[in-house]
Amino acid sequence: MTDHALLLVNLGSPASTRVEDVRTYLNQFLMDPYVIDLPWPLRRLLVSLILIKRPAASAHAYASIWWPEGSPLVVLSRQLESAVRPLWPHGPVAMAMRYGAPAIEDTLVELARQGVKRVTLAPLYPQFADSTTTTAEQEVRRALAARDLKLQVQVLDPFYGQPEYLDALAASARPYLEQGFDHLLMSYHGLPERHLHKTDPSGSHCLKGADCCQKAEGAVLERCYRAQCYRTSEGFAARAGLRPEQWSVSFQSRLGRAKWIEPYTESRLDELAAQGVKKLLVMCPAFVADCIETLEEIGDRGREQFIAAGGDELVLVPCLNTHPQWVSALASLAGKASRLL
Ligand SMILES: C=CC1=C(C)c2cc3[nH]c(cc4nc(cc5[nH]c(cc1n2)c(C)c5CCC(=O)O)C(CCC(=O)O)=C4C)c(C)c3C=C
Numbered sequence: 001m002t003d004h005a006l007l008l009v010n011l012g013s014p015a016s017t018r019v020e021d022v023r024t025y026l027n028q029f030l031m032d033p034y035v036i037d038l039p040w041p042l043r044r045l046l047v048s049l050i051l052i053k054r055p056a057a058s059a060h061a062y063a064s065i066w067w068p069e070g071s072p073l074v075v076l077s078r079q080l081e082s083a084v085r086p087l088w089p090h091g092p093v094a095m096a097m098r099y100g101a102p103a104i105e106d107t108l109v110e111l112a113r114q115g116v117k118r119v120t121l122a123p124l125y126p127q128f129a130d131s132t133t134t135t136a137e138q139e140v141r142r143a144l145a146a147r148d149l150k151l152q153v154q155v156l157d158p159f160y161g162q163p164e165y166l167d168a169l170a171a172s173a174r175p176y177l178e179q180g181f182d183h184l185l186m187s188y189h190g191l192p193e194r195h196l197h198k199t200d201p202s203g204s205h206c207l208k209g210a211d212c213c214q215k216a217e218g219a220v221l222e223r224c225y226r227a228q229c230y231r232t233s234e235g236f237a238a239r240a241g242l243r244p245e246q247w248s249v250s251f252q253s254r255l256g257r258a259k260w261i262e263p264y265t266e267s268r269l270d271e272l273a274a275q276g277v278k279k280l281l282v283m284c285p286a287f288v289a290d291c292i293e294t295l296e297e298i299g300d301r302g303r304e305q306f307i308a309a310g311g312d313e314l315v316l317v318p319c320l321n322t323h324p325q326w327v328s329a330l331a332s333l334a335g336k337a338s339r340l341l
């Protein structure tokens with residue numbers, strides 16, 4: 001069978017580091033109701049306010065990490081697409097971005113033109129969030145309806161606790177752990193607390209008590225981003241043989257004034273330096289590919305902050321990118337999701 005495609009989807013980047021391109025990208029991204037989940041008039045107002053200053057600041061940050069071939073996130077996602085291709089004998093492998101290019105709609109049209117009948121959608125986010133997983137799937141469904149494409153779609157669920165993913169994460173981080181360190185911080189992308197309350201199926205779980213998310217199970221765990229981040233961290237720590245005091249979890253990239261999930265990475269960097277941590281390793285397991293959030297926010301600004309607070313060295317552990325064990329894990333997880341393996 002060669003008519004079953006694998007479609008990898010990640011978040012997307014601006015077309016270039018020009019302020020205008022960054023504004024266009026941020027507008028598309030932040031006007032997504034799964035990202036800024038306010039009624040349209042309020043969302044429009046808030047995003048317009050954000051778009052006054054943010055595009056110039058973000059353009060500056062993107063320029064500091066941009067590669068000659070383009071945005072690291074896009075370049076690495078293309079490399080992943082090429083690396084997975086030989087491991088997917090069922091049909092074409094394609095990569096699309098939720099915002100910017102290559103667009104999901106154009107990619108699906110092209111797959112249909114090639115004779116594809118079934119698509120396994122792999123949103124490249126280990127942990128579930130409406131602002132990533134749900135919006136990627138909804139955009140696929142919207143595009144299929146808009147272009148009247150008769151493709152059957154299967155979706156790879158968030159793989160935060162899948163042994164293949166955790167084993168790959170452990171293998172990719174091993175050389176960095178072996179160099180020695182005082183503490184490992186697992187810094188995940190943050191979310192407004194409101195998003196967790198909205199997706200909590202029990203209506204009474206999330207953020208009730210200090211270890212509420214650590215204890216989540218069943219349907220609650222399946223919809224709690226924060227709980228899934230802790231599961232990934234525990235699975236990783238067990239594989240890496242880390243003792244509880246050697247690692248901790250934090251959440252980065254807060255935007256706006258609303259309360260986001262804690263602890264914040266910025267606060268943890270100061271606390272760890274104050275506690276005498278000299279060599280800090282930072283991993284970012286919410287991202288499977290390095291991007292502005294890992295390279296600039298942690299690798300540049302985070303490092304500066306940690307050293308200013310008294311630390312000696314911050315080592316950023318690269319994301320999974322195209323690590324061979326991750327490439328096989330992805331092919332295997334997607335194959336199982338499609339019931340092809
Ligand atoms: C990994 C999961 C991600 C979640 C959850 C997420 C939620 C989320 N993000 C913003 C705002 C921004 N995110 C930005 C960049 C960005 N975010 C993710 C992933 C998640 N976001 C990635 C992979 C990237 C990198 C893109 C790249 O080109 O490298 C940005 C843009 C950069 C900047 O200006 O800082 C914004 C803005 C919100 C509001 C949100 C949840 C509501």
Ligand SMILES: [Fe+2]
Pocket residue numbers: 189253
């Ligand atoms: Fe983000």
Ligand SMILES: [Fe+2]
Pocket residue numbers: 196205206207212213216224225226227
């Ligand atoms: Fe929770």
